[in-house]
Amino acid sequence: MDASTPPDIALTRFHLRRLHALWRSAGWPCQDLLEVELLALGLLERLAEDGRERLRVTDAGVAALAAGRQRNRHAFDAHEALVQRVARHLQRSGRIVYTELKLRAQVAMVSPTQAVAVAPSGPEGAAALLPSTEALPPGLGFGDEPPEGAAAPGRQRWVQARPDVFSIRYTSVEAYLQPLVHEIKVRRGDLLSDLRKPEKRAAYLGMASECWYVLAEGIGGPEDVPAECGVLIATAAGLECARPAPPRAGRMRFDLWMALARATPLAADEDDAQGLLG
Known part of the structure:
Protein backbone atom coordinates (compact mmCIF):
# COMPACT_ATOMS: atom_id res chain seq x y z
CA MET A 1 0.00 0.00 0.00
CA THR A 58 -8.03 18.21 12.21
CA ASP A 59 -11.06 19.33 10.23
CA ALA A 60 -11.62 15.67 9.31
CA GLY A 61 -11.51 14.81 13.01
CA VAL A 62 -14.11 17.49 13.79
CA ALA A 63 -16.36 16.05 11.07
CA ALA A 64 -15.94 12.56 12.57
CA LEU A 65 -16.89 13.88 16.02
CA ALA A 66 -19.98 15.60 14.62
CA ALA A 67 -21.04 12.46 12.73
CA GLY A 68 -20.56 10.34 15.86
CA ARG A 69 -22.67 12.76 17.90
CA GLN A 70 -25.48 12.56 15.36
CA ARG A 71 -25.41 8.75 15.45
CA ASN A 72 -25.52 8.76 19.24
CA ARG A 73 -28.37 11.26 19.25
CA HIS A 74 -30.33 9.16 16.78
CA ALA A 75 -29.77 6.03 18.90
CA PHE A 76 -30.76 7.92 22.06
CA ASP A 77 -33.96 9.22 20.44
CA ALA A 78 -34.86 5.73 19.20
CA HIS A 79 -34.17 4.29 22.68
CA GLU A 80 -36.29 6.92 24.42
CA ALA A 81 -39.11 6.44 21.94
CA LEU A 82 -39.20 2.70 22.66
CA VAL A 83 -38.99 3.34 26.43
CA GLN A 84 -42.05 5.57 26.20
CA ARG A 85 -43.85 3.04 24.01
CA VAL A 86 -43.30 0.24 26.53
CA ALA A 87 -44.19 2.51 29.45
CA ARG A 88 -47.50 3.56 27.86
CA HIS A 89 -48.34 -0.06 27.10
CA LEU A 90 -47.78 -0.96 30.76
CA GLN A 91 -49.84 1.99 31.95
CA ARG A 92 -52.74 0.91 29.75
CA SER A 93 -52.45 -2.48 31.44
CA GLY A 94 -53.13 -0.86 34.80
CA ARG A 95 -49.56 -0.54 36.09
CA ILE A 96 -47.61 2.22 37.84
CA VAL A 97 -44.49 2.90 35.78
CA TYR A 98 -41.08 4.36 36.67
CA THR A 99 -38.47 5.22 34.02
CA GLU A 100 -35.65 6.88 35.96
CA LEU A 101 -35.05 4.70 39.01
CA LYS A 102 -31.48 4.63 40.32
CA LEU A 103 -30.69 1.81 42.75
CA ARG A 104 -27.69 0.02 44.16
CA ALA A 105 -27.73 -3.75 44.38
CA GLN A 106 -25.37 -6.26 45.91
CA VAL A 107 -24.81 -9.37 43.83
CA ALA A 108 -22.70 -12.49 44.31
CA MET A 109 -20.47 -13.67 41.46
CA VAL A 110 -21.01 -17.43 41.23
CA SER A 111 -18.72 -17.60 38.17
CA PRO A 112 -17.32 -15.11 35.63
CA THR A 113 -20.51 -15.54 33.59
CA GLN A 114 -23.10 -16.01 36.36
CA ALA A 115 -24.24 -13.75 39.17
CA VAL A 116 -27.17 -13.83 41.59
CA ALA A 117 -28.74 -11.15 43.75
CA VAL A 118 -27.86 -11.30 47.43
CA ALA A 119 -30.75 -11.48 49.89
CA PRO A 120 -30.86 -8.77 52.56
CA SER A 121 -30.15 -9.76 56.12
CA GLY A 122 -33.01 -10.10 58.58
CA PRO A 123 -36.48 -11.65 58.33
CA GLU A 124 -37.10 -10.22 54.84
CA GLY A 125 -34.13 -12.12 53.45
CA ALA A 126 -36.11 -15.33 53.21
CA ALA A 127 -38.73 -13.61 51.05
CA ALA A 128 -36.27 -11.90 48.69
CA LEU A 129 -36.65 -12.52 45.00
CA LEU A 130 -33.98 -15.20 44.66
CA PRO A 131 -33.99 -18.71 43.20
CA SER A 132 -34.93 -21.09 46.00
CA THR A 133 -31.99 -23.38 45.16
CA GLU A 134 -29.36 -20.71 45.85
CA ALA A 135 -27.72 -20.76 49.28
CA LEU A 136 -26.13 -17.35 49.73
CA PRO A 137 -24.80 -15.46 52.74
CA PRO A 138 -26.87 -12.52 53.98
CA GLY A 139 -26.15 -9.28 52.16
CA LEU A 140 -27.04 -5.63 52.17
CA GLY A 141 -29.81 -5.42 49.58
CA PHE A 142 -30.73 -2.25 47.70
CA GLY A 143 -30.12 1.29 48.84
CA ASP A 144 -28.14 4.44 48.18
CA GLU A 145 -25.31 3.50 50.54
CA PRO A 146 -24.33 0.36 52.46
CA PRO A 147 -24.93 0.50 56.23
CA GLU A 148 -22.11 1.97 58.26
CA GLY A 149 -19.37 -0.56 58.96
CA ALA A 150 -20.78 -3.14 56.52
CA ALA A 151 -18.32 -4.95 54.29
CA ALA A 152 -19.10 -7.14 51.32
CA PRO A 153 -17.48 -10.57 51.09
CA GLY A 154 -14.81 -11.05 48.45
CA ARG A 155 -17.12 -12.60 45.85
CA GLN A 156 -19.81 -9.97 46.20
CA ARG A 157 -19.92 -6.59 44.54
CA TRP A 158 -22.10 -3.50 44.38
CA VAL A 159 -23.87 -2.78 41.10
CA GLN A 160 -25.58 0.39 39.95
CA ALA A 161 -29.03 -0.75 38.80
CA ARG A 162 -30.93 1.60 36.49
CA PRO A 163 -33.76 -0.30 34.80
CA ASP A 164 -35.11 1.39 31.69
CA VAL A 165 -38.69 0.66 32.79
CA PHE A 166 -39.79 -0.58 36.22
CA SER A 167 -43.46 -1.13 36.99
CA ILE A 168 -45.83 -2.54 39.58
CA ARG A 169 -49.51 -3.36 39.35
CA TYR A 170 -52.00 -0.77 40.60
CA THR A 171 -53.34 -2.77 43.52
CA SER A 172 -53.81 -2.58 47.27
CA VAL A 173 -52.78 -6.23 47.77
CA GLU A 174 -49.02 -6.67 48.24
CA ALA A 175 -49.04 -10.21 46.85
CA TYR A 176 -50.45 -8.91 43.54
CA LEU A 177 -47.83 -6.22 42.89
CA GLN A 178 -45.85 -8.28 40.32
CA PRO A 179 -42.85 -5.92 39.92
CA LEU A 180 -41.47 -6.03 36.37
CA VAL A 181 -38.24 -4.81 34.79
CA HIS A 182 -38.09 -4.05 31.07
CA GLU A 183 -34.64 -3.43 29.58
CA ILE A 184 -34.79 -1.64 26.21
CA LYS A 185 -32.29 -2.26 23.40
CA VAL A 186 -32.36 -0.63 19.97
CA ARG A 187 -28.84 -1.50 18.77
CA ARG A 188 -27.28 -4.94 18.59
CA GLY A 189 -23.96 -3.67 19.89
CA ASP A 190 -25.63 -2.39 23.05
CA LEU A 191 -27.49 -5.68 23.45
CA LEU A 192 -24.31 -7.76 23.20
CA SER A 193 -22.48 -5.44 25.57
CA ASP A 194 -25.31 -5.70 28.10
CA LEU A 195 -25.40 -9.51 27.89
CA ARG A 196 -21.74 -9.60 28.98
CA LYS A 197 -22.78 -8.14 32.38
CA PRO A 198 -24.31 -10.99 34.43
CA GLU A 199 -24.25 -8.86 37.57
CA LYS A 200 -26.62 -6.37 35.94
CA ARG A 201 -29.17 -9.09 35.15
CA ALA A 202 -28.80 -10.47 38.67
CA ALA A 203 -29.63 -7.06 40.10
CA TYR A 204 -32.76 -6.83 37.96
CA LEU A 205 -33.86 -10.35 38.87
CA GLY A 206 -33.37 -9.50 42.53
CA MET A 207 -35.87 -6.65 42.37
CA ALA A 208 -38.54 -8.04 40.04
CA SER A 209 -40.73 -11.07 39.63
CA GLU A 210 -40.02 -10.96 35.88
CA CYS A 211 -37.25 -9.42 33.78
CA TRP A 212 -37.84 -8.68 30.08
CA TYR A 213 -35.60 -7.58 27.22
CA VAL A 214 -37.44 -5.43 24.68
CA LEU A 215 -35.54 -5.56 21.38
CA ALA A 216 -36.00 -3.39 18.34
CA GLU A 217 -36.88 -5.57 15.37
CA GLY A 218 -33.85 -7.02 13.65
CA ILE A 219 -31.21 -6.61 16.36
CA GLY A 220 -31.67 -10.01 18.03
CA GLY A 221 -34.03 -12.62 19.36
CA PRO A 222 -34.64 -15.06 22.21
CA GLU A 223 -31.58 -17.09 21.21
CA ASP A 224 -29.41 -14.13 22.27
CA VAL A 225 -30.97 -13.57 25.71
CA PRO A 226 -30.44 -15.84 28.77
CA ALA A 227 -33.34 -18.12 29.62
CA GLU A 228 -34.12 -16.37 32.93
CA CYS A 229 -35.35 -13.31 30.99
CA GLY A 230 -38.33 -12.87 28.69
CA VAL A 231 -38.03 -11.34 25.22
CA LEU A 232 -40.35 -8.86 23.50
CA ILE A 233 -39.78 -7.77 19.89
CA ALA A 234 -40.84 -4.21 19.07
CA THR A 235 -42.34 -4.24 15.57
CA ALA A 236 -44.36 -1.67 13.68
CA ALA A 237 -47.49 -3.63 14.60
CA GLY A 238 -46.80 -3.75 18.34
CA LEU A 239 -44.84 -5.60 21.03
CA GLU A 240 -44.64 -9.30 20.17
CA CYS A 241 -43.75 -11.87 22.83
CA ALA A 242 -40.89 -14.00 21.49
CA ARG A 243 -40.43 -15.81 24.83
CA PRO A 244 -42.27 -15.37 28.13
CA ALA A 245 -40.28 -14.49 31.24
CA PRO A 246 -40.20 -17.20 33.92
CA PRO A 247 -42.19 -15.88 36.92
CA ARG A 248 -40.42 -15.67 40.29
CA ALA A 249 -42.29 -15.72 43.57
CA GLY A 250 -41.36 -13.22 46.24
CA ARG A 251 -42.13 -9.94 47.97
CA MET A 252 -40.77 -6.50 47.26
CA ARG A 253 -38.14 -5.63 49.85
CA PHE A 254 -38.48 -2.64 52.13
CA ASP A 255 -35.49 -0.81 50.64
CA LEU A 256 -37.09 -0.98 47.18
CA TRP A 257 -40.33 0.32 48.68
CA MET A 258 -38.37 3.30 50.01
CA ALA A 259 -36.81 3.92 46.60
CA LEU A 260 -40.27 3.99 45.02
CA ALA A 261 -41.52 6.33 47.74
CA ARG A 262 -38.83 8.86 46.82
CA ALA A 263 -39.33 8.48 43.05
CA THR A 264 -41.97 10.00 40.81
CA PRO A 265 -43.92 7.61 38.59
CA LEU A 266 -44.43 8.42 34.93
CA ALA A 267 -47.51 10.59 34.47
CA ALA A 268 -50.28 8.87 32.55
CA ASP A 269 -51.82 10.41 29.45
CA GLU A 270 -55.38 11.58 29.83
CA ASP A 271 -56.46 9.16 27.12
CA ASP A 272 -54.99 6.27 29.11
CA ALA A 273 -56.82 7.40 32.25
CA GLN A 274 -60.09 7.59 30.41
CA GLY A 275 -59.50 4.11 29.04
CA LEU A 276 -59.08 2.72 32.55
CA LEU A 277 -62.31 4.40 33.64
CA GLY A 278 -64.42 2.88 30.93
Missing part, protein backbone atom coordinates in the same frame (compact mmCIF):
# COMPACT_ATOMS: atom_id res chain seq x y z
CA ASP A 2 1.28 3.47 -0.92
CA ALA A 3 2.18 5.73 2.02
CA SER A 4 -0.32 8.33 0.77
CA THR A 5 -3.20 5.83 0.70
CA PRO A 6 -5.50 6.13 3.76
CA PRO A 7 -5.30 2.96 5.88
CA ASP A 8 -8.31 0.66 6.15
CA ILE A 9 -9.06 1.27 9.85
CA ALA A 10 -12.59 1.08 11.23
CA LEU A 11 -13.45 4.05 13.42
CA THR A 12 -14.73 2.81 16.80
CA ARG A 13 -16.21 4.51 19.85
CA PHE A 14 -12.75 4.31 21.47
CA HIS A 15 -11.32 6.43 18.66
CA LEU A 16 -14.13 8.95 19.08
CA ARG A 17 -13.65 9.10 22.85
CA ARG A 18 -9.96 9.88 22.40
CA LEU A 19 -10.76 12.49 19.75
CA HIS A 20 -13.24 14.11 22.11
CA ALA A 21 -10.71 14.09 24.96
CA LEU A 22 -8.07 15.72 22.75
CA TRP A 23 -10.58 18.27 21.48
CA ARG A 24 -11.32 19.35 25.06
CA SER A 25 -7.71 19.29 26.28
CA ALA A 26 -4.41 20.90 25.40
CA GLY A 27 -3.66 17.92 23.19
CA TRP A 28 -0.77 16.32 25.05
CA PRO A 29 -0.16 12.92 23.43
CA CYS A 30 -0.46 9.54 25.13
CA GLN A 31 1.63 8.02 22.34
CA ASP A 32 -0.34 4.80 22.21
CA LEU A 33 -1.57 2.81 19.23
CA LEU A 34 -4.98 4.46 19.33
CA GLU A 35 -3.35 7.78 18.55
CA VAL A 36 -1.23 6.14 15.87
CA GLU A 37 -4.42 5.05 14.09
CA LEU A 38 -6.02 8.48 14.47
CA LEU A 39 -2.91 10.10 13.02
CA ALA A 40 -2.85 7.62 10.14
CA LEU A 41 -6.52 8.39 9.39
CA GLY A 42 -5.77 12.09 9.28
CA LEU A 43 -8.08 12.88 12.20
CA LEU A 44 -5.17 14.20 14.28
CA GLU A 45 -2.06 16.14 13.39
CA ARG A 46 1.17 16.69 15.29
CA LEU A 47 2.33 20.18 16.23
CA ALA A 48 5.72 21.16 17.68
CA GLU A 49 5.64 24.05 20.15
CA ASP A 50 8.53 25.17 22.35
CA GLY A 51 10.33 21.89 21.78
CA ARG A 52 7.29 19.83 22.77
CA GLU A 53 4.91 17.91 20.61
CA ARG A 54 1.15 18.09 21.00
CA LEU A 55 -1.81 16.87 18.99
CA ARG A 56 -4.56 18.85 17.29
CA VAL A 57 -7.87 17.58 15.96
Whole structure:
Protein backbone atom coordinates (compact mmCIF):
# COMPACT_ATOMS: atom_id res chain seq x y z
CA MET A 1 0.00 0.00 0.00
CA ASP A 2 1.28 3.47 -0.92
CA ALA A 3 2.18 5.73 2.02
CA SER A 4 -0.32 8.33 0.77
CA THR A 5 -3.20 5.83 0.70
CA PRO A 6 -5.50 6.13 3.76
CA PRO A 7 -5.30 2.96 5.88
CA ASP A 8 -8.31 0.66 6.15
CA ILE A 9 -9.06 1.27 9.85
CA ALA A 10 -12.59 1.08 11.23
CA LEU A 11 -13.45 4.05 13.42
CA THR A 12 -14.73 2.81 16.80
CA ARG A 13 -16.21 4.51 19.85
CA PHE A 14 -12.75 4.31 21.47
CA HIS A 15 -11.32 6.43 18.66
CA LEU A 16 -14.13 8.95 19.08
CA ARG A 17 -13.65 9.10 22.85
CA ARG A 18 -9.96 9.88 22.40
CA LEU A 19 -10.76 12.49 19.75
CA HIS A 20 -13.24 14.11 22.11
CA ALA A 21 -10.71 14.09 24.96
CA LEU A 22 -8.07 15.72 22.75
CA TRP A 23 -10.58 18.27 21.48
CA ARG A 24 -11.32 19.35 25.06
CA SER A 25 -7.71 19.29 26.28
CA ALA A 26 -4.41 20.90 25.40
CA GLY A 27 -3.66 17.92 23.19
CA TRP A 28 -0.77 16.32 25.05
CA PRO A 29 -0.16 12.92 23.43
CA CYS A 30 -0.46 9.54 25.13
CA GLN A 31 1.63 8.02 22.34
CA ASP A 32 -0.34 4.80 22.21
CA LEU A 33 -1.57 2.81 19.23
CA LEU A 34 -4.98 4.46 19.33
CA GLU A 35 -3.35 7.78 18.55
CA VAL A 36 -1.23 6.14 15.87
CA GLU A 37 -4.42 5.05 14.09
CA LEU A 38 -6.02 8.48 14.47
CA LEU A 39 -2.91 10.10 13.02
CA ALA A 40 -2.85 7.62 10.14
CA LEU A 41 -6.52 8.39 9.39
CA GLY A 42 -5.77 12.09 9.28
CA LEU A 43 -8.08 12.88 12.20
CA LEU A 44 -5.17 14.20 14.28
CA GLU A 45 -2.06 16.14 13.39
CA ARG A 46 1.17 16.69 15.29
CA LEU A 47 2.33 20.18 16.23
CA ALA A 48 5.72 21.16 17.68
CA GLU A 49 5.64 24.05 20.15
CA ASP A 50 8.53 25.17 22.35
CA GLY A 51 10.33 21.89 21.78
CA ARG A 52 7.29 19.83 22.77
CA GLU A 53 4.91 17.91 20.61
CA ARG A 54 1.15 18.09 21.00
CA LEU A 55 -1.81 16.87 18.99
CA ARG A 56 -4.56 18.85 17.29
CA VAL A 57 -7.87 17.58 15.96
CA THR A 58 -8.03 18.21 12.21
CA ASP A 59 -11.06 19.33 10.23
CA ALA A 60 -11.62 15.67 9.31
CA GLY A 61 -11.51 14.81 13.01
CA VAL A 62 -14.11 17.49 13.79
CA ALA A 63 -16.36 16.05 11.07
CA ALA A 64 -15.94 12.56 12.57
CA LEU A 65 -16.89 13.88 16.02
CA ALA A 66 -19.98 15.60 14.62
CA ALA A 67 -21.04 12.46 12.73
CA GLY A 68 -20.56 10.34 15.86
CA ARG A 69 -22.67 12.76 17.90
CA GLN A 70 -25.48 12.56 15.36
CA ARG A 71 -25.41 8.75 15.45
CA ASN A 72 -25.52 8.76 19.24
CA ARG A 73 -28.37 11.26 19.25
CA HIS A 74 -30.33 9.16 16.78
CA ALA A 75 -29.77 6.03 18.90
CA PHE A 76 -30.76 7.92 22.06
CA ASP A 77 -33.96 9.22 20.44
CA ALA A 78 -34.86 5.73 19.20
CA HIS A 79 -34.17 4.29 22.68
CA GLU A 80 -36.29 6.92 24.42
CA ALA A 81 -39.11 6.44 21.94
CA LEU A 82 -39.20 2.70 22.66
CA VAL A 83 -38.99 3.34 26.43
CA GLN A 84 -42.05 5.57 26.20
CA ARG A 85 -43.85 3.04 24.01
CA VAL A 86 -43.30 0.24 26.53
CA ALA A 87 -44.19 2.51 29.45
CA ARG A 88 -47.50 3.56 27.86
CA HIS A 89 -48.34 -0.06 27.10
CA LEU A 90 -47.78 -0.96 30.76
CA GLN A 91 -49.84 1.99 31.95
CA ARG A 92 -52.74 0.91 29.75
CA SER A 93 -52.45 -2.48 31.44
CA GLY A 94 -53.13 -0.86 34.80
CA ARG A 95 -49.56 -0.54 36.09
CA ILE A 96 -47.61 2.22 37.84
CA VAL A 97 -44.49 2.90 35.78
CA TYR A 98 -41.08 4.36 36.67
CA THR A 99 -38.47 5.22 34.02
CA GLU A 100 -35.65 6.88 35.96
CA LEU A 101 -35.05 4.70 39.01
CA LYS A 102 -31.48 4.63 40.32
CA LEU A 103 -30.69 1.81 42.75
CA ARG A 104 -27.69 0.02 44.16
CA ALA A 105 -27.73 -3.75 44.38
CA GLN A 106 -25.37 -6.26 45.91
CA VAL A 107 -24.81 -9.37 43.83
CA ALA A 108 -22.70 -12.49 44.31
CA MET A 109 -20.47 -13.67 41.46
CA VAL A 110 -21.01 -17.43 41.23
CA SER A 111 -18.72 -17.60 38.17
CA PRO A 112 -17.32 -15.11 35.63
CA THR A 113 -20.51 -15.54 33.59
CA GLN A 114 -23.10 -16.01 36.36
CA ALA A 115 -24.24 -13.75 39.17
CA VAL A 116 -27.17 -13.83 41.59
CA ALA A 117 -28.74 -11.15 43.75
CA VAL A 118 -27.86 -11.30 47.43
CA ALA A 119 -30.75 -11.48 49.89
CA PRO A 120 -30.86 -8.77 52.56
CA SER A 121 -30.15 -9.76 56.12
CA GLY A 122 -33.01 -10.10 58.58
CA PRO A 123 -36.48 -11.65 58.33
CA GLU A 124 -37.10 -10.22 54.84
CA GLY A 125 -34.13 -12.12 53.45
CA ALA A 126 -36.11 -15.33 53.21
CA ALA A 127 -38.73 -13.61 51.05
CA ALA A 128 -36.27 -11.90 48.69
CA LEU A 129 -36.65 -12.52 45.00
CA LEU A 130 -33.98 -15.20 44.66
CA PRO A 131 -33.99 -18.71 43.20
CA SER A 132 -34.93 -21.09 46.00
CA THR A 133 -31.99 -23.38 45.16
CA GLU A 134 -29.36 -20.71 45.85
CA ALA A 135 -27.72 -20.76 49.28
CA LEU A 136 -26.13 -17.35 49.73
CA PRO A 137 -24.80 -15.46 52.74
CA PRO A 138 -26.87 -12.52 53.98
CA GLY A 139 -26.15 -9.28 52.16
CA LEU A 140 -27.04 -5.63 52.17
CA GLY A 141 -29.81 -5.42 49.58
CA PHE A 142 -30.73 -2.25 47.70
CA GLY A 143 -30.12 1.29 48.84
CA ASP A 144 -28.14 4.44 48.18
CA GLU A 145 -25.31 3.50 50.54
CA PRO A 146 -24.33 0.36 52.46
CA PRO A 147 -24.93 0.50 56.23
CA GLU A 148 -22.11 1.97 58.26
CA GLY A 149 -19.37 -0.56 58.96
CA ALA A 150 -20.78 -3.14 56.52
CA ALA A 151 -18.32 -4.95 54.29
CA ALA A 152 -19.10 -7.14 51.32
CA PRO A 153 -17.48 -10.57 51.09
CA GLY A 154 -14.81 -11.05 48.45
CA ARG A 155 -17.12 -12.60 45.85
CA GLN A 156 -19.81 -9.97 46.20
CA ARG A 157 -19.92 -6.59 44.54
CA TRP A 158 -22.10 -3.50 44.38
CA VAL A 159 -23.87 -2.78 41.10
CA GLN A 160 -25.58 0.39 39.95
CA ALA A 161 -29.03 -0.75 38.80
CA ARG A 162 -30.93 1.60 36.49
CA PRO A 163 -33.76 -0.30 34.80
CA ASP A 164 -35.11 1.39 31.69
CA VAL A 165 -38.69 0.66 32.79
CA PHE A 166 -39.79 -0.58 36.22
CA SER A 167 -43.46 -1.13 36.99
CA ILE A 168 -45.83 -2.54 39.58
CA ARG A 169 -49.51 -3.36 39.35
CA TYR A 170 -52.00 -0.77 40.60
CA THR A 171 -53.34 -2.77 43.52
CA SER A 172 -53.81 -2.58 47.27
CA VAL A 173 -52.78 -6.23 47.77
CA GLU A 174 -49.02 -6.67 48.24
CA ALA A 175 -49.04 -10.21 46.85
CA TYR A 176 -50.45 -8.91 43.54
CA LEU A 177 -47.83 -6.22 42.89
CA GLN A 178 -45.85 -8.28 40.32
CA PRO A 179 -42.85 -5.92 39.92
CA LEU A 180 -41.47 -6.03 36.37
CA VAL A 181 -38.24 -4.81 34.79
CA HIS A 182 -38.09 -4.05 31.07
CA GLU A 183 -34.64 -3.43 29.58
CA ILE A 184 -34.79 -1.64 26.21
CA LYS A 185 -32.29 -2.26 23.40
CA VAL A 186 -32.36 -0.63 19.97
CA ARG A 187 -28.84 -1.50 18.77
CA ARG A 188 -27.28 -4.94 18.59
CA GLY A 189 -23.96 -3.67 19.89
CA ASP A 190 -25.63 -2.39 23.05
CA LEU A 191 -27.49 -5.68 23.45
CA LEU A 192 -24.31 -7.76 23.20
CA SER A 193 -22.48 -5.44 25.57
CA ASP A 194 -25.31 -5.70 28.10
CA LEU A 195 -25.40 -9.51 27.89
CA ARG A 196 -21.74 -9.60 28.98
CA LYS A 197 -22.78 -8.14 32.38
CA PRO A 198 -24.31 -10.99 34.43
CA GLU A 199 -24.25 -8.86 37.57
CA LYS A 200 -26.62 -6.37 35.94
CA ARG A 201 -29.17 -9.09 35.15
CA ALA A 202 -28.80 -10.47 38.67
CA ALA A 203 -29.63 -7.06 40.10
CA TYR A 204 -32.76 -6.83 37.96
CA LEU A 205 -33.86 -10.35 38.87
CA GLY A 206 -33.37 -9.50 42.53
CA MET A 207 -35.87 -6.65 42.37
CA ALA A 208 -38.54 -8.04 40.04
CA SER A 209 -40.73 -11.07 39.63
CA GLU A 210 -40.02 -10.96 35.88
CA CYS A 211 -37.25 -9.42 33.78
CA TRP A 212 -37.84 -8.68 30.08
CA TYR A 213 -35.60 -7.58 27.22
CA VAL A 214 -37.44 -5.43 24.68
CA LEU A 215 -35.54 -5.56 21.38
CA ALA A 216 -36.00 -3.39 18.34
CA GLU A 217 -36.88 -5.57 15.37
CA GLY A 218 -33.85 -7.02 13.65
CA ILE A 219 -31.21 -6.61 16.36
CA GLY A 220 -31.67 -10.01 18.03
CA GLY A 221 -34.03 -12.62 19.36
CA PRO A 222 -34.64 -15.06 22.21
CA GLU A 223 -31.58 -17.09 21.21
CA ASP A 224 -29.41 -14.13 22.27
CA VAL A 225 -30.97 -13.57 25.71
CA PRO A 226 -30.44 -15.84 28.77
CA ALA A 227 -33.34 -18.12 29.62
CA GLU A 228 -34.12 -16.37 32.93
CA CYS A 229 -35.35 -13.31 30.99
CA GLY A 230 -38.33 -12.87 28.69
CA VAL A 231 -38.03 -11.34 25.22
CA LEU A 232 -40.35 -8.86 23.50
CA ILE A 233 -39.78 -7.77 19.89
CA ALA A 234 -40.84 -4.21 19.07
CA THR A 235 -42.34 -4.24 15.57
CA ALA A 236 -44.36 -1.67 13.68
CA ALA A 237 -47.49 -3.63 14.60
CA GLY A 238 -46.80 -3.75 18.34
CA LEU A 239 -44.84 -5.60 21.03
CA GLU A 240 -44.64 -9.30 20.17
CA CYS A 241 -43.75 -11.87 22.83
CA ALA A 242 -40.89 -14.00 21.49
CA ARG A 243 -40.43 -15.81 24.83
CA PRO A 244 -42.27 -15.37 28.13
CA ALA A 245 -40.28 -14.49 31.24
CA PRO A 246 -40.20 -17.20 33.92
CA PRO A 247 -42.19 -15.88 36.92
CA ARG A 248 -40.42 -15.67 40.29
CA ALA A 249 -42.29 -15.72 43.57
CA GLY A 250 -41.36 -13.22 46.24
CA ARG A 251 -42.13 -9.94 47.97
CA MET A 252 -40.77 -6.50 47.26
CA ARG A 253 -38.14 -5.63 49.85
CA PHE A 254 -38.48 -2.64 52.13
CA ASP A 255 -35.49 -0.81 50.64
CA LEU A 256 -37.09 -0.98 47.18
CA TRP A 257 -40.33 0.32 48.68
CA MET A 258 -38.37 3.30 50.01
CA ALA A 259 -36.81 3.92 46.60
CA LEU A 260 -40.27 3.99 45.02
CA ALA A 261 -41.52 6.33 47.74
CA ARG A 262 -38.83 8.86 46.82
CA ALA A 263 -39.33 8.48 43.05
CA THR A 264 -41.97 10.00 40.81
CA PRO A 265 -43.92 7.61 38.59
CA LEU A 266 -44.43 8.42 34.93
CA ALA A 267 -47.51 10.59 34.47
CA ALA A 268 -50.28 8.87 32.55
CA ASP A 269 -51.82 10.41 29.45
CA GLU A 270 -55.38 11.58 29.83
CA ASP A 271 -56.46 9.16 27.12
CA ASP A 272 -54.99 6.27 29.11
CA ALA A 273 -56.82 7.40 32.25
CA GLN A 274 -60.09 7.59 30.41
CA GLY A 275 -59.50 4.11 29.04
CA LEU A 276 -59.08 2.72 32.55
CA LEU A 277 -62.31 4.40 33.64
CA GLY A 278 -64.42 2.88 30.93
